[in-house]
Amino acid sequence: MRLAWIGTYESDYPRTRVLIAGLRERGVDVVECHRPVWELTRHKAGAFLSPARLPATAARYARAWAAIAAAQRHIGPIDAVVAGYPAQLDVPFAAAIARARRVPLIVDAMISLSDTLGGDRARIGSFAGASLERLDRYAVRKADLLVTDTASHAEYFTARLGATEERLGVVPVGAEPDLFPHQPQPAGEPYALFYGKLSPLHGLETVLGAAREAGTPPMRLIGDGQLRPWLDSELAREHPPQLEHVSWVPYEQLGAELGAASICLGIFGTSEKAKRVVPNKVYQAMSVGRPIVTADTPGARELLADGRDALLVPAGDSTALAAALTRLVADPELRARLGENAHRRFQELGRPAAAADRLLEALTRVGVRD
Secondary structure, three states: OEEEEEEOOOOOOHHHHHHHHHHHHOOOEEEEEEOOOHHHOOOOOOHHHOOOOHHHHHHHHHHHHHHHHHHHOOOOOOOEEEEOOOOHHHHHHHHHHHHHHOOOEEEEEEOOHHHHHHHHOOOOOHHHHHHHHHHHHHHHHHOOEEEEOOHHHHHHHHHHHOOOHHHEEEOOOOOOOOOOOOOOOOOOOOOEEEEEOOOHHHOHHHHHHHHOOOOOOOEEEEEOOOOHHHHHHHHHHOOOOOEEEEOOOOHHHHHHHHHHOOEEEOOOOOOOOOOOOOOHHHHHHHHHOOOEEEEOOHHHHOOOOEOOOEEEEOOOOHHHHHHHHHHHHHOHHHHHHHHHHHHHHHHHHOOHHHHHHHHHHHHHHHOOOO
16 A cells, blocks of 8 residues: 655654554555745644734745655555645645546545634634635545544534535544654652643633632643733742742653653543543653543543543642542552553553554555555
């Protein structure tokens, strides 16, 4: 099987790295035909689509696709075109290439752009939100197979955007075991690790509220992004003594951060999108073998069971989060058991090859086989 991964997708994003690595492990020849656009800044959050930056973004995008269109002519025969995540903006050009080559178009949408930028992050107005929803719907129409990260997201694409079940595939985001190796519980005083791009999805106010609860164990918070001004103002107003904030850590160092921590925090946002996702850091924590505390959502329940391989707490509930952390810190056997069970679950579903298997299974439905 030979797949052309085509577009301005984020080549350095874990979703892309995991899927391509897993497919290659399974013997698939993945040919990348890519030019960078979105990975040129750390914090996306809709900034590329702001009125001030839109002309420069459009020009960069046009140059990228001119180069991609020229380069793809030289990659030889392929079995399918894959528009990598974030795929929606690349679908018009990727669809034209797939049609010209008479092969299926696979769209790794993973999430809805209109839901993310217009709903969860609230970074765009109603006109731009409606435009992005039209783009989401266009991707649904053009894709022979549209890929999401959870069954909850697949249901959203069906109910809201007109997708059909037979043209949807669910492929978990997974994690890279070489960057997030399995490690035993660390010695020393236990602490909880939270990291992310500080978007509303993460429920930062819930994490900070838990840190302010009396008796909550130490936390290390790594992140920058959309809510950084809010976080700075909150910490200036009342900085919990047991909370340490670090602006940023390179991706390649996150495995060491997880290895040093005793507990990993997931997401706690209350938006509709937050109910549907399982973020990269949850899979990364599972790979390392860390007990996870995250919101009890339909997306989380697709992967985790409360008390088996994680502790699930109500979304937005700081008190419940603080109680779960206190319980874990007081019970090293529970930490070890949840962490090892999470690692076993990762071996089943989160390894690159396991994620790739889900995609390969979906590809057979559109006639792509070895």
